[in-house]
Amino acid sequence: MPPTPSPRSPGAPPPVRDRGDACPGALRLHSAADGQLARVRVPAGDLTVRQAHVLGDAADRLGDGRLSLTSRGNVELRGLPDGCGGELAGLLGDAGLLPSARHERIRNILASPLAGLDLHTPPDVRLWARRLDALLCASATAPALSGRFLFILDGGRGDVAALGGDVRLVAERGSTGSGDGPVGALLRVGDDPAAVRVAGADAPRAALAAAEAFLAAAEASGSGAWRVRELPAEDALTARGVARWLNEAGIAAEYVGARADVHANVNADVNETPAAPPLPGEVEGPDGRRALSVLPPLGRLTLPQWRLLTDTAAGHGSGELRLTPWRGVIVPGLPAAAAAARLRELAAAGLVTDPDSPWYRIGACTGLPGCAKSRTDVRADAAHAVSGGTTPEAGAGLPVHWSGCERRCGHPQGGAWIDVLADATAPGGYRTSVVRPPAPVPHPVPTTPKAP
Numbered sequence: 001m002p003p004t005p006s007p008r009s010p011g012a013p014p015p016v017r018d019r020g021d022a023c024p025g026a027l028r029l030h031s032a033a034d035g036q037l038a039r040v041r042v043p044a045g046d047l048t049v050r051q052a053h054v055l056g057d058a059a060d061r062l063g064d065g066r067l068s069l070t071s072r073g074n075v076e077l078r079g080l081p082d083g084c085g086g087e088l089a090g091l092l093g094d095a096g097l098l099p100s101a102r103h104e105r106i107r108n109i110l111a112s113p114l115a116g117l118d119l120h121t122p123p124d125v126r127l128w129a130r131r132l133d134a135l136l137c138a139s140a141t142a143p144a145l146s147g148r149f150l151f152i153l154d155g156g157r158g159d160v161a162a163l164g165g166d167v168r169l170v171a172e173r174g175s176t177g178s179g180d181g182p183v184g185a186l187l188r189v190g191d192d193p194a195a196v197r198v199a200g201a202d203a204p205r206a207a208l209a210a211a212e213a214f215l216a217a218a219e220a221s222g223s224g225a226w227r228v229r230e231l232p233a234e235d236a237l238t239a240r241g242v243a244r245w246l247n248e249a250g251i252a253a254e255y256v257g258a259r260a261d262v263h264a265n266v267n268a269d270v271n272e273t274p275a276a277p278p279l280p281g282e283v284e285g286p287d288g289r290r291a292l293s294v295l296p297p298l299g300r301l302t303l304p305q306w307r308l309l310t311d312t313a314a315g316h317g318s319g320e321l322r323l324t325p326w327r328g329v330i331v332p333g334l335p336a337a338a339a340a341a342r343l344r345e346l347a348a349a350g351l352v353t354d355p356d357s358p359w360y361r362i363g364a365c366t367g368l369p370g371c372a373k374s375r376t377d378v379r380a381d382a383a384h385a386v387s388g389g390t391t392p393e394a395g396a397g398l399p400v401h402w403s404g405c406e407r408r409c410g411h412p413q414g415g416a417w418i419d420v421l422a423d424a425t426a427p428g429g430y431r432t433s434v435v436r437p438p439a440p441v442p443h444p445v446p447t448t449p450k451a452p
Helices: 049-061 085-094 124-138 202-222 240-246 303-314 335-346 378-387
Strands: 030-032 035-040 046-048 068-069 075-080 109-111 152-154 166-173 180-190 195-199 252-257 281-284 290-294 300-302 320-325 329-334 361-362 399-403 416-422 429-433
Touching: 030 429, 035 085, 046 124, 049 068, 049 075, 049 085, 049 303, 049 320, 068 303, 109 124, 124 152, 124 166, 124 202, 152 202, 152 240, 166 202, 180 240, 195 202, 195 240, 195 399, 202 240, 240 252, 281 335, 290 335, 300 303, 303 320, 303 335, 329 335, 361 378, 378 399
Parallel strands: 109 152, 152 166, 361 399, 399 416
Antiparallel strands: 030 035, 035 075, 046 320, 068 075, 068 300, 166 180, 180 195, 195 252, 281 290, 290 329, 320 329, 416 429
């Protein structure tokens, strides 16, 4: 079978983009086979209860009554009617989900979802995410970024660092290893394994400046690149060049090479095996409270499930939800005495609350009837396989992704996975293989981004 498509295969020349990307947003809707589709960016996956209620109401009033979670921790509303854009924008804007119309598609920020909630990950990256989002929305140059450009903020667990970001910040603990929390960050760009060290207070500003350096390099190259790895070799954005760019912008930055000493809990090698995503179940917090980690089967939530989650957050938690890039939901801040009962309620509603569930780590693209490019109804086929105990994940320990065509939309990032691809010529209508990340490609000689 053909290899999994990637933005840039090793050794292949980068694409030349002669147009902007077509990624949907909350204002730019996409016409799908089942109606209009809206993708609502949720930076770092953070939602207040009020915002969650509004998203549920929008799915109920305007959409197909379900909410889809994406691999970037965002929400998609499907089955929207033509002409609903103004009403949808009004609902989202009133809830604070559209702080800037010009910037709404570029608010692509992933952050470690357990930061501040478990016993190992300090909360700093959540604060960085909020500050970075505010800086993005205030930037006059940021709207030139592609809707695919991705910022990743890792709290030190390594859980999101390997998910393919264009600009990555990894929280770094103090040099004494005292565990007093991150005091700095390692910044990386694209596939360059080298890093730049910046102070924690400067981390959000440094991330935006690195994105601006990319825009300058893309303009100089004339390639129309959407992402850092698409830049031609002669105009490549590297850590060394970004360090110089940051220092010239007044942000103290130290180039530290490919294997920085991070003193505590983070291996700085970007090619290390990524940490596991949050397991479904209870998460013990440092303050004696609990967070609940759940996943909807195939990343799709019914309205009753969504409303139960929001009611749990409002009545028993801290009044917020966190969406994860593994299509999960975390409800923080529950008293320990209430957590088990609430988790049972969520399980009874059909959500995955146990890593032994056959639904755990099973994903699928939209498939028919929602996507006209799909060869079959992959979600129905995946559900039938799960109910019959015939999914190919048994004993492999890898995530499984069902796809209706070679685009493999929404497939797992950052590690090996089992690819189940619709193929009418294969036995059972699907061809199965293990997909592994490509070997690292030697990076080109460092260059300095040209000034805008």
